[in-house]
Amino acid sequence: xxxxxxxxxxxxxxxxxxxxxxxxxxxxxxxxxxxxxxxxxxxxxxxxxxxxxxxxxxxxxxxxxxxxxxxxxxxxxxxxxxxxxxxxxxxxxxxxxxxxxxxxxxxxxxxxxxxxxxxxxxxxxxxxxxxxxxxxxxxxxxxxxxxxxxxxxxxxxxxxxxxxxxxxxxxxxxxxxxxxxxxxxxxxxxxxxxxxxxxxxxxxxxxxxxxxxxxxxxxxxxxxxxxxxxxxxxxxxxxxxxxxxxxxxxxxxxxxxxxxxxxxxxxxxxxxxxxxxxxxxxxxx
Numbered sequence: 616x617x618x619x620x621x622x623x624x625x626x627x628x629x630x631x632x633x634x635x636x637x638x639x640x641x642x643x644x645x646x647x648x649x650x651x652x653x654x655x656x657x658x659x660x661x662x663x664x665x666x667x668x669x670x671x672x673x674x675x676x677x678x679x680x681x682x683x684x685x686x687x688x689x690x691x692x693x694x695x696x697x698x699x700x701x702x703x704x705x706x707x708x709x710x711x712x713x714x715x716x717x718x719x720x721x722x723x724x725x726x727x728x729x730x731x732x733x734x735x736x737x738x739x740x741x742x743x744x745x746x747x748x749x750x751x752x753x754x755x756x757x758x759x760x761x762x763x764x765x766x767x768x769x770x771x772x773x774x775x776x777x778x779x780x781x782x783x784x785x786x787x788x789x790x791x792x793x794x795x796x797x798x799x800x801x802x803x804x805x806x807x808x809x810x811x812x813x814x815x816x817x818x819x820x821x822x823x824x825x826x827x828x829x830x831x832x833x834x835x836x837x838x839x840x841x842x843x844x845x846x847x848x849x850x851x852x853x854x855x856x857x858x859x860x861x862x863x864x865x866x867x868x869x870x871x872x873x874x875x876x877x878x879x880x881x882x883x884x885x886x887x888x889x890x891x892x893x894x895x896x897x898x899x900x
Contacts (some may be wrong), residue, residue, distance in 0.1 A: 621802030624680035626687060628670035628695065628835055629791075636695045638687035640680050644671065645722050645734050647773075656704070668791040669699060671720055722746040722790045728820065734790045744824070744835035746789065750798035750817065751840050751895045754783035754808075755869075756762035756848040762869045762897070766846075767805070768862040769884075775829050775836070776884035780865070780875075785806075787838075794841040796896035802845070806864070807855025810845055818842040818896035821889060842889060870892060 628638050629651060637660055650656040660666050670687075674680040687695070710743045722730040724746050735745050743898040754765040765783040769776055786801035788794060795812050802808040825836040839894035854864055865877070871896070874883045 624677050624681045624723060625685075626634055626672045627659065627668060628687060629666035630669045631666050633663050635663065636669070636692065637666065637822075638684055638695075640677075640684040641657060641842045643732070643734075644668065644720055645730055645790045646732055650758075657795060659899035667796070668789060676818040678900075679836075711824060712794045719787070719858065722791045723896070724748055724839055726740070726839075728794075728841075730790075737787060741834055742832075744826075744837045746837045746839065748794065748797075749787050749823075749840045750794045750801065750843070751782045751889070752784040752798050752802055752843045752844050752845050754847050755893075755897060756846065758848075758866070763866045764869050764872050764883075764893075766865045766867060766872065768865065770858070770860055770862050772859070773826070774832075775834050777801075777829070778862070778882060780881055781885065782889075783864075784839075789890075798841070798843055805857045805860050808845075808847065808849075810847075814842040815845055816896065818844055819892050821886075821892070823886070842896075844893055 623642070625644055626637050626638070627641065627650065629823050630636055632647050638659065639647065639657060647652050647656065648666065648668050651660045652664055654661050656666075664820075671682075672683055672684065682821065690698075720734045720741055721737055723733040726746070728748055735747065737747075739745065740747050756763050756765075761845060766780045767780050768782060769779050771777045784798070784805050786797060786805070788797040792800075795815065798815060799812065800809055802810050803848070819842050821840045821842060823833075823836060823838050823840055827834045827836075835894055851864055851866065856862075856864065873887070873890055875881055876883060876887050876890055
């Protein structure tokens, strides 16, 4: 078992490639998930790769974490699935857990977006400006010979930019997950889109840093983001919105969108440089 580099101990579950759920204990989540995926983790997961972290609980002692690991292992599959479903119904990211201290853990990354092997809670990352990763997907379509972009309107209970127009789909990348997997998962969770990796067109990478204040709390964002385009000609009624994250969606002509962002004609949290990156990659500039 890994040395305890921070004073925390974790019980966790991963979802395997065959959809089974494996429970374990660790002191370093990022390293442990990487070990599972390299074939150097548990014997059970070696033939069931890749695995994805889906549940985490943090404890202050090794004994508590190992007790919870044992309890998770005794649960039937249906009981484990109910645990995950309860979290999702509450509108919380599926990568946080229950019995210990609930959290959403992110990989700390270097300036190139590569995990350092350390993790941080999302709340602490935003409080202290710790660099982490996100994936951004812009959905485009051609309508009456005009390119349109889909914007989502953020839920009013979001911790940043509540009620503002934003990227079609975006999200933080949980520890142990990569950019593409996270992008595809967010598309499914936020909008009900089941896409494949080869449908995503890579546009580039951005380093974003922002200081602000939301809900009376200081917010310091420091992220490395991979940007993608997905072409999808859907009517608004076809999207299945995650109400805890997305209030509504809007198709808008790309030149109108660019004007809205440049001249702040509606509340938004979109960067002109990213829009221009997307439009250039799609051959629109």
